[in-house]
Amino acid sequence: NAGVMQNPRHLVRRRGQEARLRCSPMKGHSHVYWYRQLPEEGLKFMVYLQKENIIDESGMPKERFSAEFPKEGPSILRIQQVVRGDSAAYFCASSLGGFIMEDTQYFGPGTRLTVL
Amino acid sequence: AQSVTQLGSHVSVSEGALVLLRCNYSSSVPPYLFWYVQYPNQGLQLLLKYTSAATLVKGINGFEAEFKKSETSFHLTKPSAHMSDAAEYFCAVSALSGGSYIPTFGRGTSLIVHP
Numbered sequence: 001n002a003g004v005m006q007n008p009r010h011l012v013r014r015r016g017q018e019a020r021l022r023c024s025p026m027k028g029h030s031h032v033y034w035y036r037q038l039p040e041e042g043l044k045f046m047v048y049l050q051k052e053n054i055i056d057e058s059g060m061p062k063e064r065f066s067a068e069f070p071k072e073g074p075s076i077l078r079i080q081q082v083v084r085g086d087s088a089a090y091f092c093a094s095s096l097g098g099f100i101m102e103d104t105q106y107f108g109p110g111t112r113l114t115v116l
Numbered sequence: 117a118q119s120v121t122q123l124g125s126h127v128s129v130s131e132g133a134l135v136l137l138r139c140n141y142s143s144s145v146p147p148y149l150f151w152y153v154q155y156p157n158q159g160l161q162l163l164l165k166y167t168s169a170a171t172l173v174k175g176i177n178g179f180e181a182e183f184k185k186s187e188t189s190f191h192l193t194k195p196s197a198h199m200s201d202a203a204e205y206f207c208a209v210s211a212l213s214g215g216s217y218i219p220t221f222g223r224g225t226s227l228i229v230h231p
Contacts, residue, residue, distance in 0.1 A: 004159065035221075040125070042206055042221030043160070056218065091159055105219075107152075107159030 002027065004094050004108035005074075012114045013082050021077040021111045025094030032075045033105060034067055037089040049075060082115045089113075118143040118211050122222035130230045135179075135194040137225050139207030142188065149190040150208040150219065151181055160206060166190060177201070202229045 005024040013019050025032050030051050035043040045059040049069040060067070064082075069075040079086055089112050093105035123138040141147055148167050152160040164175025171183045181192045190207060204226050210219040 006159075009157075040223065042120075042208075042223045044221070045218050048218075058218070093159075103217075104162055104165070107161070109157070109159045 004092055004106050006090075006092050006108035006111050008111060009109060010112050010114070012116060014116050015083055016081050019079040019082050019086070019113055021079075021090050021092075021113070023075040023077070023092030023094075023108060025075070025092075026106055029094035029096055029106075031095045031097070031103075032069050033093045033095075034075075034077050035091045035093065037091060037110070039088075043091060046077075079113075082113075084115045087113055087115045118147065118209050118220050120207050120209050120220055120222035122205075122207050122225050124225055125223065126226045126228060128228040128230065129197045131199055132196050135192070135197045135201065135227065137192040137205050137207075137227065139181075139190045139192065139222060140188055141190060141207070141209040143209055143211045145211045148210045148217065149181075149183060150210065151175065151179070151190075151192050152206045152208065152221075153177075154204040154206065154224075156203075163192070163205075197227075197229050199229050199231065202227055 007022050032049045034046040037043050047060050047067045048056040064080045066078045089110045091110045092108045095103045095105045097103040119142045121140045150165045151163040153163050154160050163179050164173045166173050166183045174180045179194045204224045206224045207222040208219045210217045
């Protein structure tokens with residue numbers, strides 16, 4: 001059973017470009033979460049999605065960032081008009097049962113975004 | 117509101133020595149607590165979690181953690197360090213807030229193991 005897959009693993013963008021990060025959850029998982037990790041910091045929650053629905057986006061910046069999890073295909077985190085402060089590692093996690101106390105999130109290897 | 121404090125951004129031990137990584141939390145409701153390990157250029161892997169059952173939780177790779185409500189702590193320990201334990205360790209707290217369990221992560225502690 002393949003784990004959570006993320007691609008690309010490394011992404012370099014110039015300021016003003018768009019970045020698209022993809023996440024394929026573990027087989028059978030329909031809950032996806034995105035986190036951002038800045039250097040020397042822990043993970044910060046961004047958004048929680050189920051298939052075709054955004055459940056909680058309280059951690060998402062109000063502008064330039066969006067996320068989707070379509071019925072078919074991977075979840076996408078999209079960052080428009082990137083700035084240098086967007087440089088970070090972005091992690092996706094998936095789970096079987098959603099944001100409940102007993103649920104375990106399984107993390108992907110992350111996408112490291114560098115904005116030049 | 118909830119928060120996590122990991123004391124010490126770096127902990128250095130000798131191979132075979134006791135590992136102690138400290139985590140203190142703040143939560144206004146009964147929390148669920150987690151320890152994750154992150155190896156270089158990889159995602160986080162769950163080591164163990166506390167979900168209000170036994171206060172002493174055993175995890176993978178010989179790690180365990182004890183929930184102490186009076187001290188609001190959830191320190192991670194391992195009796196004997198291996199070279200392969202060198203990694204970044206994150207403590208996280210998850211509590212019900214607005215209908216969701218949103219985890220809050222600490223800044224992480226880098227464990228260095230010397231031969």
